[in-house]
Amino acid sequence: MRVRHLPYLSFALLATVLTPRPARADGLITPFIGADFGGDAGDCAKAVPCSTNQMSYGLGLGFMVGGVVGFEGEIAHAPHFFGEASERGGNSVLTIMANVLVGVPLGPVRPYAAGGIGVIHTDISKSNVGLYDAFSNNSFALEVGGGLIGMFSQHVGVRGDLRYLRTLQDLEFSDTHFDLNHKALEFWRGSLGVVFRF
DSSP states (O other), rough: OGGHHHHHHHHHHHHHHHHOOOOOOOEEEEEEEEESSTTTTTTTTOSSOOOOOOEEEEEEEEEEETTTEEEEEEEEEETTTOOOOOOOEEEEEEEEEEEEEEEBOOOTTEEEEEEEEEEEEEEEEOTTTTSSEEEEEEEEEEEEEEEEESSSSSEEEEEEEEEEESSSOBBBOSOOOOOTTBBBBBEEEEEEEEEOOO
C-alpha cells in the first residue's frame, strides 16, 4: 500500500464509523396475566355473597426503536370484572388499546411509560333472578401507566406493568344495580408478563 493513499483510506474509515446508522427496532410480544382493582373493578357493594377475584389476561404486540420510543397494541380480557354472585349473570370487560411507549434503555433493564387511546367493551349478562336485563356498551377510552422490562437473554425477559384505564364517555345503563348509569368506567390494572423480543 502506498503511503500517499493512507490519508484517503483514513478519511474513508472515519466516515464509515461516523456515518449514522438506522436505529434498531425491537419487536416485542408480551402475553400477560394480572388483576384489575380500584374504581369500578369488583363492584360488589350490592351483591352478597360476592367474589372479587378480578383476574385479567391479555397480549401486547409492539416495537421500540433504539429502546427509546415505540408503539404497542394491547388487548386484555377480564372475565369477571364486576365480581361473581349467585343472583348475577356473567359479566366481563374487554379492552383494546393503542399506546405510545417511551423507554430508557439501561442495559438489560428498561423502565418505560405508556399512554394511548382505544375502546373498552363492557358486557353484562341478564341477572339469574331477574334483577336486571343484559347490558353491553362500547366506549372510547384512555390508558396511561408504565412499568419495567428486564431481559434474561437477547430474546426473552419479563415485564411488570401498572396502568390506569378510563372511558371517555359515560355509560348508559338504566338499571342501577351496578352503579354504571351516566358515569365513566375506570379502574387500575397490574400485570406480569413474559417478553419475547425479536
